[in-house]
Amino acid sequence: MTEEVQRARRLPRAVRERQILDAAVQVFSRYGYHTASMDEISEVAGVSKPMIYTYLGSKEDLFAKCIRREATRLLEAIQDGVKPELPPDMQLWHGLRSFYRFVADFRESWTVLHRQALTVGGEFAAEITAMRTRAIELVAALVVNAGARKGLAEQAEFSGEGLSAALVGAAESLADWALDHPDVSDGVLASWLMNLVWLGFNDLVEGDVWKPTA
Amino acid sequence: MTEEVQRARRLPRAVRERQILDAAVQVFSRYGYHTASMDEISEVAGVSKPMIYTYLGSKEDLFAKCIRREATRLLEAIQDGVKPELPPDMQLWHGLRSFYRFVADFRESWTVLHRQALTVGGEFAAEITAMRTRAIELVAALVVNAGARKGLAEQAEFSGEGLSAALVGAAESLADWALDHPDVSDGVLASWLMNLVWLGFNDLVEGDVWKPTA
Numbered sequence: 001m002t003e004e005v006q007r008a009r010r011l012p013r014a015v016r017e018r019q020i021l022d023a024a025v026q027v028f029s030r031y032g033y034h035t036a037s038m039d040e041i042s043e044v045a046g047v048s049k050p051m052i053y054t055y056l057g058s059k060e061d062l063f064a065k066c067i068r069r070e071a072t073r074l075l076e077a078i079q080d081g082v083k084p085e086l087p088p089d090m091q092l093w094h095g096l097r098s099f100y101r102f103v104a105d106f107r108e109s110w111t112v113l114h115r116q117a118l119t120v121g122g123e124f125a126a127e128i129t130a131m132r133t134r135a136i137e138l139v140a141a142l143v144v145n146a147g148a149r150k151g152l153a154e155q156a157e158f159s160g161e162g163l164s165a166a167l168v169g170a171a172e173s174l175a176d177w178a179l180d181h182p183d184v185s186d187g188v189l190a191s192w193l194m195n196l197v198w199l200g201f202n203d204l205v206e207g208d209v210w211k212p213t214a
Numbered sequence: 215m216t217e218e219v220q221r222a223r224r225l226p227r228a229v230r231e232r233q234i235l236d237a238a239v240q241v242f243s244r245y246g247y248h249t250a251s252m253d254e255i256s257e258v259a260g261v262s263k264p265m266i267y268t269y270l271g272s273k274e275d276l277f278a279k280c281i282r283r284e285a286t287r288l289l290e291a292i293q294d295g296v297k298p299e300l301p302p303d304m305q306l307w308h309g310l311r312s313f314y315r316f317v318a319d320f321r322e323s324w325t326v327l328h329r330q331a332l333t334v335g336g337e338f339a340a341e342i343t344a345m346r347t348r349a350i351e352l353v354a355a356l357v358v359n360a361g362a363r364k365g366l367a368e369q370a371e372f373s374g375e376g377l378s379a380a381l382v383g384a385a386e387s388l389a390d391w392a393l394d395h396p397d398v399s400d401g402v403l404a405s406w407l408m409n410l411v412w413l414g415f416n417d418l419v420e421g422d423v424w425k426p427t428a
Contacts, residue, residue: 034248136391159406162391162398166410169387170380177350177379184376192373196380197410 013055020045020052024066029108032116033063033124067117067124070109071131077102088146089198092139096171096193100186103175110179114172132168140164167197227269234259234266239280243322246330247277247338281331281338284323285345291316302360303412306353310385310407314400317389324393328386346382354378381411 023045027036038059042049056062081098082091103110117128143160171193178189237259241250252273256263270276295312296305317324331342357374385407392403 162388162395162403162406163410165391166384166388166407169390170384170411173383173386174376174380176383177376181376189376192376193380196377197384 016047016051017055020047020056020062021066021069023047024062025070025108025112028063028066028116029111033059038062063124064127066112067127070106070113071127073106073109074099074102074113075131075134088142089194092142092198093190093194095138096190097186099171100175100178100189103178104182104186107179110175114176136161136164136168139167143167163197167193170197230261230265231269234261234270234276235280235283237261238276239284239322239326242277242280242330243325247273252276277331277338278341280326281341284320284327285341287320287323288313288316288327289345289348302356303408306356306412307404307408309352310404311400313385314389314392314403317392318396318400321393324389328390350375350378350382353381357381381407384411 020041024036024041027041027044030036031040036059038049038052041062042052045052052062056065078095078098081094081101083094084091086094113128113131117124140160140163143164174189174193178184234255238250238255241255241258244250245254250273252263252266255276256266259266266276270279292309292312295308295315297308298305300308327342327345331338354374354377357378388403388407392398
């Protein structure tokens with residue numbers, strides 16, 4: 001056992017692992033999976049490469065653990081914000097605010113999840129796709145619920161999944177836009193989206209449909 | 215000069231290049247940039263590897279040319295669909311229909327542009343980001359124009375760029391969803407989006423704003 005390993009052992013393993021994952025998210029978000037090097041992660045974390053391999057495995061293992069941790073964080077942040085006793089629009093509003101707060105507070109996490117994970121493909125992309133699908137299902141449940149309250153469940157259910165996929169894409173795209181506009185608060189971002197999609201959805205549920213005129 | 219190169223020379227260079235690019239889009243869309251091999255592209259195109267290098271350069275050059283061709287195709291398809299003399303909502307409607315028709319007709323092109331190009335990063339991602347920015351600006355111009363017609367240009371302009379980023383994201387996300395639902399026509403997809411975003415935007419312009427109730 002080297003001296004460094006002995007010194008590192010003085011910190012609890014969980015703390016070390018957190019340091020390594022924090023550094024890895026930072027490096028992966030900056031360079032992407034393929035270009036990121038274990039040397040740089042080791043340097044940013046202040047932990048030797050052999051210790052990283054011992055604790056968290058290969059670069060691939062490390063990336064998988066980053067994605068899982070950040071995805072869990074993001075979903076927990078959104079779920080903590082949503083109050084299931086509220087009406088559907090307020091649930092969506094709180095969920096969106098929590099989402100934009102997360103993106104502002106953890107922009108590197110968002111970059112790794114949204115940009116890097118998809119680019120690596122394979123099981124990573126599959127995991128992110130599964131997370132997006134879950135988000136779309138949650139929104140679809142809100143939409144169907146809101147439609148049912150107004151007595152138009154069938155129409156809402158027919159187009160609900162597609163509309164929810166659109167809404168999730170709108171939220172993601174606005175999050176990317178917000179990264180370049182840090183002065184726009186999570187409340188304003190969430191309001192824009194509510195104004196855009198909820199009012200439109202509301203009209204639709206009430207039978208006010210847009211029709212082409214030419 | 216090998217016999218194969220001589221045989222290939224009997225076809226005009228432009229035709230050969232198109233064959234190679236078609237094959238490359240197919241292979242890149244299936245495997246992604248990093249995993250795709252020049253061997254497979256050569257096999258699918260029915261053109262020898264040395265000839266691919268001679269005509270179109272390295273794998274990186276080839277990928278760059280694929281992106282440029284498909285991006286141009288996509289933008290031309292959308293522009294051909296839009297009639298600038300129509301009111302803003304009808305322009306958006308025709309643009310969206312053309313977009314969904316393109317995605318249905320050229321799903322491999324869309325995959326390379328939307329998924330693969332971003333994952334490679336660097337100048338490829340920059341090119342795609344520039345294309346998205348152009349799309350967002352075009353939509354923002356429509357939104358501001360529509361707002362101005364109703365006498366609310368300032369409000370529409372303030373949130374216009376963010377709303378347009380959201381709209382472009384919604385359109386992209388619904389395109390991904392549509393790849394798994396080939397039975398939903400481009401007209402239906404475009405209608406969903408118009409109902410979702412245009413009615414909401416319309417309410418907003420008329421001063422009907424969603425407000426949190428709890």
